[in-house]
Amino acid sequence: MKVKVRSGDSLEYFSQLFMLPMHLLLDANKMTNDTILEKGQTIQIPGFEIENRIIGQNDAFWRLALHYNLSIDALLLVNQKRNPNSFEKGETVNIPKRMIKPIIHGQTFYDSALLETDIRKLVEMYPFVSTSTIGQSVRGNPIYELRFGKGDLKLHYNASFHANEWITTPILMQLVNTFLLALINQRTIRGIDIQSLYNRVDVSIVPMVNPDGVDLVLHGPLESERAQLVTYNGGSSDFVGWKANIRGVDLNNQFPAKWEIEKERKIPKAPSARDFPGNEPLTEPEAIAMAQLAKERNFHRLLAFHTQGEEFYWGYEGLEPSEAYSLANEFERVSGYRSVQYIDSHAGYKDWFIQEFKQAGFTLELGKGINPLPLSQYKKIYHEMLGIFLAAMYV
Template sequence: MQQYIARRGDTVSRIAARHGLTPEHVIQGNPWAGRQPYLYPGQILFLPSAPRRRYSVQEGDDAGLIAALFNVSIDELEMLNPGVTSGRCCIPGKVLVIPPAASRSVVSVRSEYGPDDVEEDIGKLVAKYPFVTRDSIGASVLGKPLHLLRIGSGPRHLHVNAALHANEWLTSPCLMSFIEQYAAAYDAGRAWHGHRPEEWHKHWTLWAVPMANPDGVELVQEGVLPGQPHYEELLQWNCGRRSFRHWKANIRGVDLGDQFPAHWEEEQARRGVPGPAPRDYSGPAPLSEPEAAALAALAEQYPGDAAVSLHSQGGEIYWNYRGYEPPESKGWAARLAAASGYRAVELNGSDAGYKDWFIQRFRKPGFTVELGIGKNPLPLADFEDMALETGLILGAILSNLK
């Protein structure tokens, strides 16, 4: 067992991922960690040694075959099993130690995906694919950058945002993963699930805000400590609860999904939430929050031909808004549903969302996509399916050249 002292930003999942463990391994050695909502800096944990995979060499095996089987490099295999590349240790029945598989993707999710992860992955993506550019559309309440990624050079504009609701943070790596896969396929000149990324790049410009509510995401994932901004207010707004895993709003307790000037007053009255809260407080005025105002300003600067706001959960696609949507929206929604296996839903009785405002303002197709099924925050195990479904939906839009 090794001793580990928790630092700010640590979670059980993040510690486990860094040490080649599962969260269950960490909690098994530190049962108290499973009984409190968050780890606090200075707490001491005892971590077991990382379990190692082993493999018994089969007839006909060589180092290359074994490395390929477990998605590791031959050098890594040799480091743990000296002589395996020469054949001296690669004989049937010999037990080899298999190193951890390295992810070949920039975007991978092994623990909570927060603002620092977005920052790091954006840096890697733009370094690897220079035709992907980065910018910022502003800053959150606490000054965190609202990152913007752009890919494509076409005359049509698609706006996509994710993690507008704090406890729906898993939508953020889903969007980031699609951008990486798009960039990789375009760079290699190959198709992606039957689509042609070179056509996407020629006809569309994709504007992506992968984490629209970074303060809220960090609050959900890490909680709040004495001395941090809004500490007393957050506990009050959260009814004294220390866990913020149910929190949807930004750090000021404003639900960014109810912040846009599309019948905002009616939504405010319908919600009936008079002040800051974990969810459903529309704020003192439309676009009062810098995160919502920045998204609206981006769309005004580069008027979109379509927009998607990624949420979770439900496996549904909302496509209409009070009859403001153009005639083609219903057909687009049907194609997106067919591509993803989701259900296209005509939604009524909801206002002031990003999709609502976009449709009303530009009279162009806009969609709210509810990724996955379950209870937010959705589990990490759902990431790969959700990321694929995100890509299939966005790919269907980008392949629509009419």
């Protein structure tokens, strides 16, 4: 929600008026302190939206304020009025409405267009969240990153490396929404103080690494791609089990962590629906973007959301740091997922991250069954992952 500054207004006053933490107002407006505001300046108030209401016969202004749990001056501010008596019957009034419910409803078929819409909603509602494009897919779709937090602990979460694991994207987006909603309303989650976590972490979210692949699974191929993709798909026009990017390369087999071993032993030796690691490491724009992001940011912890198995992997060649053991124990406790230190696998994003940076990396296998997992598992997976999502911030 945006408001126009009046004479004498300050961020401190807005903080009191809307019962918001001062640091969130500063972050939402890209300010470092409560500098003097200029009359007419636009200020963003996070966690609020405008609701329109027509003044009725019996609508006293003070009754409106009471009904919406607002001060009269908050109503005057958003309506650019000086006197509550200046409102007339039939006039449309702007009501600043606090957001108390999620705006992400992820239990649906979740493609790249819906992701873009939801990112726009989140950033508009919570303007202290920044968004950027870290690269583009083969088709030219943007690969989005969300970022929030004011701390020194640099965390990264990603989802949908694999196309038929697209359910990981709405799960991750709803986890972010839950965190932001609790933050703005100064609530705890499972007894955890979200304000303190926000001040402890610097969070990076890439919710859909493989937008082309996700769209292929959910909508089928573009006509110009159909013949080639059917060939990659073994002659089938059913793409529901497609795992790779749109060029038939498995993005989570693209990283230079003993990539040659995976190249040698993987059965597909050419572009395919799954498991082809490419002809060289880091040939695909999606994988290149993710590698560049990690190099630029120097993350302390990385969590990659995949499906399925209700387990997670956290070691690589003995290079993982000692804190990974403590994190794994906590992840296992809060989720019920099985902790697995080593598996016979190479060339994954988590493998490369641990190898390159000697920091804690995790591949999380959400849910259980055959990919793509059914939406009937959504709520169960969400509650299992909420504990892990938060534990990565506080351990």
